[in-house]
Amino acid sequence: MSARATPEAFARWTGATALTLAIIVVGASALAGCAGQDLSGPPAARVSAWVSGAGGGAAIGTLRVESRNIDLALSRHDPAAAIKTVCALLTNDAQTAIGNLPTPDPQLTDDLNRAYEDAAAAGDDCYAGSSGVTSLLHRSAAERSKLMPLLTAAIDRIAQITGHAPSTSTTRPAAGSGDPFAN
Incomplete structure (x- = not known):
């Protein structure tokens, strides 16, 4: 101009x-x-809506499965590339789950954030140690052993608020299946 x-x-x-x-x-x-x-709405309705909309139960289930898959890959002495793959899945899915925070309940948000951060760190350490760095693999194992109780605490908090434990299935329940969090 x-x-x-x-x-x-x-x-x-x-x-x-x-x-x-x-x-x-x-x-x-x-x-x-x-x-x-x-x-x-009331806390139970808000948390139920969040669990259904954000896939909170499935995210918890996914992190549990991926943590066990790392244990399995390491116990079978899978090649480094296969171990890196399962470690990367844990990190990526934990980071995706972090993106679904906050929840409508501050304590649930804190519980899930701690669990998701722990899962991401475990995946990162596993990935970095997959070529045989045992100190990182041990750190990842310690982080993953803390992960399960953290996820259980989050499930317990959801149940305390809503009166129902969410399904942690990695497949979505069908409507009418009896799962209160199904869409």
Whole structure:
């Protein structure tokens, strides 16, 4: 644009700015509408909505299975590449689960955050130690041994709030299956 703005250039710039602002407002409104589902109603309803929407039970089950898969791969003396794969899965799924926090309950959020952080650290240490660095594999094993009680504490907290323990199956339960968290 020259030192002197033309009315057409100003109109284009103003139109683009207005369009950008409209997109931002619509996007923020849509996100605010989604967040309200977890934030209204009694604690049991809010936590139930979070467990169902975020797949909280399945995330817990996935981390349990992946932790056991690491133990299995190490006990079979699988190749380093196979061990790296199961370790990376634990880290990636733990980080995904962290992204689903916070929950509507601060204590549940703290319980899950500790568990998910522990799982991510265990996966990272396992991955880094998979080529035979025993100190890292031992650290990963210690972190994974702490993981199960942390996940159990989170399940217990969900049950305390909602009156139901979530399914930790890694497959989604069908509607009408009797699982109170099924969609």
